[in-house]
Amino acid sequence: MKLFNKVAIIGVGLIGGSIALALKKKKLANEVIGVSRHKKSLLLAKKKGAIDKGSKELDIVKDADLVIFATPVKTIINLAPMISKVVSKNCIVTDVGSTKKEIVSMLSKIFPNFLGSHPLAGSEKRSIVNAELNMFKGTQCILTPTKRTTSKAFNKIKTLWANLGANVIILSPETHDKILSFTSHLPHVAAFSLIGIVPKEYLKFASTGLRDTTRIATSDPKLWVDILLTNRQNLVKNIGLLQNKLSKIKKALQKKDNNLLNLILKQAKEKRDSLG
Amino acid sequence: MKLFNKVAIIGVGLIGGSIALALKKKKLANEVIGVSRHKKSLLLAKKKGAIDKGSKELDIVKDADLVIFATPVKTIINLAPMISKVVSKNCIVTDVGSTKKEIVSMLSKIFPNFLGSHPLAGSEKRSIVNAELNMFKGTQCILTPTKRTTSKAFNKIKTLWANLGANVIILSPETHDKILSFTSHLPHVAAFSLIGIVPKEYLKFASTGLRDTTRIATSDPKLWVDILLTNRQNLVKNIGLLQNKLSKIKKALQKKDNNLLNLILKQAKEKRDSLG
Numbered sequence: 052m053k054l055f056n057k058v059a060i061i062g063v064g065l066i067g068g069s070i071a072l073a074l075k076k077k078k079l080a081n082e083v084i085g086v087s088r089h090k091k092s093l094l095l096a097k098k099k100g101a102i103d104k105g106s107k108e109l110d111i112v113k114d115a116d117l118v119i120f121a122t123p124v125k126t127i128i129n130l131a132p133m134i135s136k137v138v139s140k141n142c143i144v145t146d147v148g149s150t151k152k153e154i155v156s157m158l159s160k161i162f163p164n165f166l167g168s169h170p171l172a173g174s175e176k177r178s179i180v181n182a183e184l185n186m187f188k189g190t191q192c193i194l195t196p197t198k199r200t201t202s203k204a205f206n207k208i209k210t211l212w213a214n215l216g217a218n219v220i221i222l223s224p225e226t227h228d229k230i231l232s233f234t235s236h237l238p239h240v241a242a243f244s245l246i247g248i249v250p251k252e253y254l255k256f257a258s259t260g261l262r263d264t265t266r267i268a269t270s271d272p273k274l275w276v277d278i279l280l281t282n283r284q285n286l287v288k289n290i291g292l293l294q295n296k297l298s299k300i301k302k303a304l305q306k307k308d309n310n311l312l313n314l315i316l317k318q319a320k321e322k323r324d325s326l327g
Numbered sequence: 328m329k330l331f332n333k334v335a336i337i338g339v340g341l342i343g344g345s346i347a348l349a350l351k352k353k354k355l356a357n358e359v360i361g362v363s364r365h366k367k368s369l370l371l372a373k374k375k376g377a378i379d380k381g382s383k384e385l386d387i388v389k390d391a392d393l394v395i396f397a398t399p400v401k402t403i404i405n406l407a408p409m410i411s412k413v414v415s416k417n418c419i420v421t422d423v424g425s426t427k428k429e430i431v432s433m434l435s436k437i438f439p440n441f442l443g444s445h446p447l448a449g450s451e452k453r454s455i456v457n458a459e460l461n462m463f464k465g466t467q468c469i470l471t472p473t474k475r476t477t478s479k480a481f482n483k484i485k486t487l488w489a490n491l492g493a494n495v496i497i498l499s500p501e502t503h504d505k506i507l508s509f510t511s512h513l514p515h516v517a518a519f520s521l522i523g524i525v526p527k528e529y530l531k532f533a534s535t536g537l538r539d540t541t542r543i544a545t546s547d548p549k550l551w552v553d554i555l556l557t558n559r560q561n562l563v564k565n566i567g568l569l570q571n572k573l574s575k576i577k578k579a580l581q582k583k584d585n586n587l588l589n590l591i592l593k594q595a596k597e598k599r600d601s602l603g
Binding site for chain 2: 171174240242244245248253254258259262263267270279287290296313
């Protein structure tokens with residue numbers, strides 16, 4: 052027996068498309084359905100063999116035993132109440148949103164069998180065009196259960212990600228958002244800010260240093276506005292920490308404090324070296 | 328006739344070693360001499376065929392018709408007066424320091440035939456171990472002449488970099504330092520700061536975003552303390568600009584200002600996309 056009978060993927064972009072592709076190719080579901088506002092994405096997803104059927108209409112989700120939300124965060128929050136009217140109470144529901152507190156808080160109330168997921172995969176690229184069968188192989192996938200989470204939802208979603216090749220990690224939604232604000236969201240804020248202040252006429256002198264440091268500023272603004280806003284409390288705090296560290300370096304420069312600068316840079320290097 | 332008879336490279340690390348290697352392999356000099364505090368670097372440089380002879384003593388530089396300073400910035404400033412006592416007035420002198428104002432101001436006074444260079448090549452790696460024959464091929468090399476610069480020094484140094492495959496760009500030392508503070512030095516400050524505030528226990532969740540954004544924090548602290556200090560006026564100003572941009576994002580988050588956030592991110596993305 053397959054893991055799922057009918058899986059509905061809401062949003063067949065980079066992540067949703069890659070999940071769909073893996074579900075089909077690994078034969079984890081009898082049927083994979085795609086929902087998208089973009090007809091082009093649905094056509095391409097079908098052509099790639101990622102979905103059996105696609106529609107702009109939410110009705111197609113009916114009878115699914117698994118629904119996966121793979122749209123930008125705010126769109127998940129907007130679509131969830133509508134989807135809840137279409138699916139049965141037994142339907143297992145997850146999402147792949149990059150922030151978890153707001154999504155989990157809302158979706159766990161309207162879906163009896165909900166469990167939040169966040170696969171730490173993907174890149175600044177987007178769209179079904181870049182979807183890959185092995186997108187999740189060897190990557191980490193964070194699951195964020197709460198007191199409400201049923202063992203049925205937990206076990207099925209955990210098995211799903213394991214089958215996609217991901218290493219499953221369990222965190223609370225709050226801990227997830229706190230960690231990700233440091234490891235992903237703040238780096239994006241830094242990259243957007245840094246490239247934002249470089250005068251355009253100087254870009255022709257860009258080194259690999261500037262390129263590397265700002266690569267993630269090519270990410271989709273719409274996607275990232277949602278992420279930043281739904282993790283704003285952690286981010287406001289961490290932007291403050293980053294500003295303080297910058298002030299420390301600024302003051303050391305003003306005082307020509309060789310030793311302090313050397314200490315700050317050495318500690319930073321040691322930490323970054325440990326990342327490999 | 329070769330471009331130079333005897334070339335002395337002070338500091339046979341990544342850049343100095345790569346220049347030496349190219350001078351030898353492209354037969355641009357009859358003799359290439361290396362000076363280093365590290366016997367190991369000299370032995371490896373000789374083994375690689377980058378230098379004919381090496382020494383810890385500055386006396387070996389005698390009779391050179393070209394001296395290239397390729398040590399950290401402060402070491403260039405410290406060694407220059409000693410080297411000036413050893414070489415003839417006709418000797419052409421250049422350096423590869425990442426900041427130019429302080430170096431050019433000092434070295435143009437003590438060497439009659441000095442011209443500052445800054446090859447925009449290399450990486451966060453260091454040492455002769457990573458030196459490469461084609462390090463400068465297709466890269467930009469900024470030359471920073473002043474009123475004092477002799478046409479002899481200008482033409483010879485320009486021809487040297489052209490022979491190493493670099494595209495030569497002419498800027499004043501002040502303009503160089505202003506541009507580089509945006510395109511290279513501030514990104515380093517941002518990377519050191521960002522990794523500096525990430526709690527160690529969260530590093531295991533590091534995404535490619537955090538890795539890319541902080542890769543240059545693996546750079547040599549000693550090298551970078553010199554660079555930051557000798558470009559401190561531009562940097563203090565630019566750190567302030569970065570802090571202001573961060574404040575703008577912080578305030579937009581606090582106000583949940585979707586439109587403003589979207590505008591900031593969109594403008595940043597457009598600029599980064601133009602970099603390719």
